[in-house]
Amino acid sequence: MPKQALFAGLVVDEFDRPVEAAYVGDEPCYVVDDAGFRRHIPSEQVDRQVLKMMAEQIEGHEDLLAEQAGKMLGQDDIFTRAALEQQFKNIEQQLDQVLQTGIPEDGRAYMGMLGFKIVINMHGEVIDLNQPGIASDEGE
Numbered sequence: 001m002p003k004q005a006l007f008a009g010l011v012v013d014e015f016d017r018p019v020e021a022a023y024v025g026d027e028p029c030y031v032v033d034d035a036g037f038r039r040h041i042p043s044e045q046v047d048r049q050v051l052k053m054m055a056e057q058i059e060g061h062e063d064l065l066a067e068q069a070g071k072m073l074g075q076d077d078i079f080t081r082a083a084l085e086q087q088f089k090n091i092e093q094q095l096d097q098v099l100q101t102g103i104p105e106d107g108r109a110y111m112g113m114l115g116f117k118i119v120i121n122m123h124g125e126v127i128d129l130n131q132p133g134i135a136s137d138e139g140e
Contacts, residue, residue: 004028004102005043007050010111011118014127019120034122041124044099049126050118051095062088 005011005028008021013032020031022040029040058065066085070076087094103111119128 003044003100005030006047006099006103007108007118008043009108010116011046011120014119014121016119030120030124032120032122032124039122041120045124046118046120046126047099048095050129051098053126053129054131055091055095058088058091 003026005021009018011019011030013019017033021043022029022031024040028043030043030046032039032041062085065088066081067076069084070081073080115130115132117130118126119130121127
């Protein structure tokens, strides 16, 4: 299975215009319209930035996330919690695996319905990551 743009359909440019996903050879890219010039940005460049931002939000909250994930799975015992917490602590390894396997199309569609949106500039830098339902540190 060829690699694909991880967040295809969820990326917009800084003017809130949808960004296409395309291939240059076998490399997936996000295509940004720069006044008629189509800039092809390797998707991994954008995807890694997004995954890193998500990992930073997890950092320091592994125990709470493991507890909640255990409850959602109906596995609210200490062994499951410990295993989940360890997975969250080793999130960098998990992210590399996500880059290799991708996110299923229905998963991306669900993220889009929830309002998940990535804003990039014409150079492929993530300038905003909208994750509805994520509480900010201000209201703790």
